[in-house]
Amino acid sequence: MTHHTRKSDKHYSLDDDGGWTMTNFESGLWLIGLGPGDLSAMTTASIEAAKSCNYRFLEGYTALLPSGEGAKLVEIVGEYELLMRPEVENPDQLLELASENAVALMIVGDPLQATTHVDLQLRAKAAGINCHVIHGISITTIVTGAVGLQSYRFGRQVTLAYPYGDYLATSPFELILDNLQRDLHSLVLLDLDPTGMGIDEQKPMSPAMAVDILRRSADKIGENIEQWKIVLCSDMGRPEQRIFYGTLDDVESINNGSIHCIVIPGRLDELEVEALARWN
């Protein structure tokens, strides 16, 4: 972490017509959710807080800002610096800076959905540094809503990790089966980090790779999943958002889009059948 970030020399307000003014902006760590990446989904509070902080960082490894949005973010809130995993998981420098300044750590999606951010919050507390949270729209909300399946019929959320060499973990697949046995839907997030280290450039998992992992997991524990129909959600919450409902073969052949996740539906009620029929 270098300290090239430009210091903001004034506080902003958005109160032309009934907005909020933040005065006496407090020092400490501000965890600020940006929403899904299309920056029009930033909240007034998140814009205000990020603008008002003296230093701004973007957490760059639990989620990805789409190309082009980085420049827009500078226009909206001011200059910022990218922080990768080591500087967030060993946050001594970050917390030292926050002990005397208002420091924004901007996070794509919602803060505190990742273990790392909860841990950071607890470390700030232990160091006697104020930690404020400004929520953002999470991918979970967008996907469960947009697809049209009932949000209360989702079971535990699953993340498919990249396989490391020959090793393939079947536990994510087993969680999906467990949800299915209880007639629940599964939201399956796809890994962004092929190395598992959080330091290299992110590489969102392709639909083909995700289907391959599902098939190999099923083979390994003796399940047949070739009859499954699943929902592929691409670039959700962005203008180019697309949803597709089809077989594993169909999904495997989809090449466009940059960030994807999958929903594996459990038993469908009548309204849900109709809702999914839109995405064929």
Add this chain to the structure above:
Amino acid sequence: MTHHTRKSDKHYSLDDDGGWTMTNFESGLWLIGLGPGDLSAMTTASIEAAKSCNYRFLEGYTALLPSGEGAKLVEIVGEYELLMRPEVENPDQLLELASENAVALMIVGDPLQATTHVDLQLRAKAAGINCHVIHGISITTIVTGAVGLQSYRFGRQVTLAYPYGDYLATSPFELILDNLQRDLHSLVLLDLDPTGMGIDEQKPMSPAMAVDILRRSADKIGENIEQWKIVLCSDMGRPEQRIFYGTLDDVESINNGSIHCIVIPGRLDELEVEALARWN
């Protein structure tokens, strides 16, 4: 549904410093999420869309705007009219209006998390009327994040309904037990509508009533829950947000706050134990 709503005669933009301009605002139904009720959590896109619509309605029965925020909403987006359940579930008038105008239906939280809104979206489609969705922050995201429990360790979401006369449904309690048996946390939303009709004034369920329903449900199926420690989340996503972690007796005695929900933790990992210890 009367038509007193003021027509907006111009389109707005927020592009002083890199924002978005919406031109040629399309006719149709705009389902617009307002977030949790503190209007600083509205997104740029939701403010822009609501301002730009020719007619504005607030859906007033699946969730509640805090007192005082209604006037602020008028300042931010313009005049609007409240719609209750019958006019949303029998939306002929609403859809007719949307066939030739841009009509905003503003929803506290995120649209499409409630069955009603998915149904409305499908009806609009069937009637050949464009239906656009602008997402908002959902209570689900805020609670799972703010409490500090891992979002992927939540099982199926549960809603505790008001008992009707002598009848008490035990199915919500059984879903909680099912999550617990699988070491998963439960987010328990509390009912707002004592009549189940969606037409009267909303009456958010009190912590005491929620604990009473949990106890009576446990009695009815022969479980002992007096050792439980649960998390009470009050007025989440608003400046007065409070979180408390304690016994059923503790939670039962809490009288302040206006809207509550509960988290019933499953098995806790080390980080989660530390995260919950903040709320004692």
